[in-house]
Amino acid sequence: MAPINKKRKFKEVFGKIIEPVALGLLALLFIIPTITVINLEPITKNLKEFTDILGVTTSNQVLVDLVGGTHEIVTSEKIYREENGSYIYNAKLTKRGADFYSKPILVLDNRSEEDKEISFSGGTLNPTRTEIGLIINDQTYRLQRSTGESYTVDILLRPQTKYEVYLTVESAVGIQFSEDFEMKIAAE
Amino acid sequence: MSILLKKALKLSIVPAVLMIAGKFIGVIALIIAYNLNFEVGNELNGIFSTQIFLADESSTLFVNSISDMAMLIILGIPTLYMIVRTTILQSATENPRTIAKVVKFNMLKWVTSSNSTFLQIFIWTSFLLISSVITISNSLQGDSYTWVGITGGVLTLLSIWGLIKTFEIETDKVYPNSNNHSYY
Numbered sequence: 001m002a003p004i005n006k007k008r009k010f011k012e013v014f015g016k017i018i019e020p021v022a023l024g025l026l027a028l029l030f031i032i033p034t035i036t037v038i039n040l041e042p043i044t045k046n047l048k049e050f051t052d053i054l055g056v057t058t059s060n061q062v063l064v065d066l067v068g069g070t071h072e073i074v075t076s077e078k079i080y081r082e083e084n085g086s087y088i089y090n091a092k093l094t095k096r097g098a099d100f101y102s103k104p105i106l107v108l109d110n111r112s113e114e115d116k117e118i119s120f121s122g123g124t125l126n127p128t129r130t131e132i133g134l135i136i137n138d139q140t141y142r143l144q145r146s147t148g149e150s151y152t153v154d155i156l157l158r159p160q161t162k163y164e165v166y167l168t169v170e171s172a173v174g175i176q177f178s179e180d181f182e183m184k185i186a187a188e
Numbered sequence: 189m190s191i192l193l194k195k196a197l198k199l200s201i202v203p204a205v206l207m208i209a210g211k212f213i214g215v216i217a218l219i220i221a222y223n224l225n226f227e228v229g230n231e232l233n234g235i236f237s238t239q240i241f242l243a244d245e246s247s248t249l250f251v252n253s254i255s256d257m258a259m260l261i262i263l264g265i266p267t268l269y270m271i272v273r274t275t276i277l278q279s280a281t282e283n284p285r286t287i288a289k290v291v292k293f294n295m296l297k298w299v300t301s302s303n304s305t306f307l308q309i310f311i312w313t314s315f316l317l318i319s320s321v322i323t324i325s326n327s328l329q330g331d332s333y334t335w336v337g338i339t340g341g342v343l344t345l346l347s348i349w350g351l352i353k354t355f356e357i358e359t360d361k362v363y364p365n366s367n368n369h370s371y372y
Contacts, residue, residue: 015189022193029200033207034318037259040211041331044248045227045241076329080245
C-alpha cells in the first residue's frame with residue numbers, strides 16, 4: 001500500500017512542478033509560429049544576380065544595399081531600383097519624442113574602377129520641425145530642414161570603396177504620428 | 189499537470205505546425221512556380237535573423253500576399269468546419285426542422301457526433317486570429333494586398349462569432365437555457 005501512496009505523491013509533486021513548464025510550452029506554441037511567420041515574410045533586396053554586373057561601364061556598377069535591422073523610429077524600410085537605374089529608399093518614421101536619432105540604412109559599394117558621383121534627394125511629405133540628414137564617411141549632410149525645405153546631397157564615391165549611409169532625424173518637438181520618408185539615390 | 193493544460197498542449201501542436209507550413213509552403217511554392225530570383229540571408233539583428241530576399245518589390249508583394257492567404261486558408265477552413273459541424277449538431281438535437289434539412293442534404297452521418305470540443309475550436313480560432321492580425325498589419329503597411337487583409341478580417345469575425353456560438357452551446361449543456369423549458 002505504501003509504495004502506491006509514494007508513487008501517487010510523487011506524481012502529484014511532479015505534476016505541480018511540471019505545470020509552469022507546460023504553461024511556458026503552451027505560450028511558446030503560440031509565440032514561435034508567430035515569430036516564424038513574421039520572419040518568413042520576404043524582403044526586397046538588390047540581389048547579386050540582379051545588380052552585380054561587373055565589367056559593364058554604367059552607373060549600375062554602384063551597388064546600393066539595405067542594412068535592415070530594427071530601430072526605435074525608422075521602420076518598414078524598403079529599397080527598389082527604378083528602370084532608369086536610380087534607387088528609391090522608403091521608410092516610415094514613427095511617432096517620437098524631441099530627440100536626435102540615427103540609423104545605418106544603406107551600404108554603397110562602388111565596384112567600378114572609376115569615381116562615381118552619388119546624389120541623394122528626398123524627405124518627408126510635410127514639414128514637422130524635424131531636421132533630416134545623412135552621415136556618410138563621418139561627414140554630415142543636410143537632406144531636409146525643419147521647415148520642410150529639401151536639399152540634394154552629392155558625394156563622390158571612390159573606386160572599390162564601400163560606404164555606410166546613416167539617416168539622422170532630429171525633432172525639435174515630439175511628433176505624435178507616423179510619416180513616410182522617401183529618398184532617391186542616383187549614381188552618375 | 190491538469191487535464192485541461194495537457195489537452196491544450198496536445199491540441200495546439202497541429203495548428204502551430206500548419207500556420208508555419210502554410211506560410212513556408214506558400215512562399216516556396218510561389219518562388220518555384222514563378223521562377224523568382226531569391227536569396228536566403230541572415231543580415232538582420234533579430235531573434236531569428238534568417239530572411240528571404242526577393243529581387244523586386246512587386247514579387248515581394250505578390251509572394252507575401254498569396255502566402256498570407258495560404259496560411260489563412262489552411263487555418264480558416266478547419267476552424268470554420270469545426271464550428272459549422274458543432275453548430276449544426278447542436279441545432280439538430282434541438283430543432284426537428286434542422287434534422288429534416290440534414291436528412292434532405294444527406295448529411296446525417298456527418299453530424300451524428302462531434303469530435304470538436306470548445307477548447308479545440310478556441311485554440312484554432314486563436315491561431316486564426318494571430319494569422320489575421322499579421323495579415324492585416326501587412327496590408328496596412330503596404331506589404332500585402334488590401335483584399336488579403338480584408339479576407340483575414342472577415343475570417344476572424346466569422347470565427348469569433350462561431351466561437352461565441354460554440355461557447356453558448358457548451359454553457360447551455362451545463363446550464364440549460366431556462367426559456368426552452370417549463371421547469372417553473
